[in-house]
Amino acid sequence: MAPLLNIIGAGHVGRALGRLFAASGEFEIGAVLTRSAGSAADAITFIGAGHAAGGMGQLGPADAWMLAVPDDQIATVCAQLAAAAPLAGALVFHCSGAKSSLELEAAAHAGALTASAHPIRSFADPEAVAGSFGGTWCGVEGAPGAIAMLEPALLAIGGRVALIDASAKTVYHAAAVFASNYLVTVIDTALRAYQAAGIPAAAARELARPLATETLANVFRLGPETALSGPIARGDMATVTRQQAAVSAWDADAGKLYEALAAATVQLAGRRT
CATH class of the missing domain: 1.10.1040.20 (ProC-like, C-terminal domain)
Known part of the structure; x- marks a missing residue:
């Protein structure tokens, strides 16, 4: 079976990547947590898979976690996740271009393998991005084990991986x-x-x-x-x-x-x- 991916934050980036990962078969989409039940339902419809979670406590365990939340919320949301779910051995990654995987320190302390993956695209139209993702470069950095799990998934959805230095993320x-x-x-x-x-x-x-x-x-x-x-x-x-x-x-x-x-x-x- 494909690894189970839970998604926290399903705006334009989260739902586009969610649809691509689900369609590729690289991940099975599990719980989707957003700011409201309505936005979660919309995201699940767009992704074509997953189920809505009412809060951190309802997410359940997963093999991988994607945090597609605003940059200034990554560390806070990650700390909440680390307090609510078992993360040992799981992949936890965010999608920010400005912040490094060091924002996921709470998950790393909980035993997760952490990384960031930044698709270099405009996501103003997630439908268009999901339909034309092939060839998109993704800036990736993080723990070697996390990259080993994340890179094949990005390649499977048509991405091209550029490994970057976390200390030079800004x-x-x-x-x-x-x-x-x-x-x-x-x-x-x-x-x-x-x-x-x-x-x-x-x-x-x-x-x-x-x-x-x-x-x-x-x-x-x-x-x-x-x-x-x-x-x-x-x-x-x-x-x-x-x-x-x-x-x-x-x-x-x-x-x-x-x-x-x-x-x-x-x-x-x-x-x-």
Whole structure:
């Protein structure tokens, strides 16, 4: 029989992974505990398996536990679980990208094998994620025994596993912020700068689009050192100095951003030699 998986927290992430694990046969879904009976019923319907639990005391034993709760609740929920259920030898994992498996210290003290598994996807539409999970990278760290249990399950649902250092989990999560959130901020600054030069917003997006998309394609095809172009790559620091002054005069905050990015880009250009 497949190992029994109990799920605590069945929002978008918990229900998508629950459905995938159930469909793969890697886990048999047991109890599902959420904030209300109604949300538990909805989650079970989505997952297609499991039964609702009215509280920690009703969860019953399991071979594995998935804590798909908000980041700031992981340690508290884990402590409650450790006080309510036998965990010796069981797998306990959470799905946070920002927090490490050290948040599961209470479970580890109770004899559980602990880990974190962070699927690098947007879960705004769990139905879509569950239908297209193949190829999704999952950042995984934790106890070797936990990873030995968790990795095959992730591979079975189409995931790809990237093992990460638990001590660098916050830096790992910041990498996603750089690659996504801050990229948006940089593009926004570019669009506003175009508009400051008299270009309408819609036209500014069209001017920026080929530069941004072609540059990203080059980064992932050739690597950042080779993809880098522009005045710093050419060693034209006089142009950089003029741009720094002009941008700062236009928008002081944008000027600070330009200055910080220029310094980082000089370092990147130095790696080309």
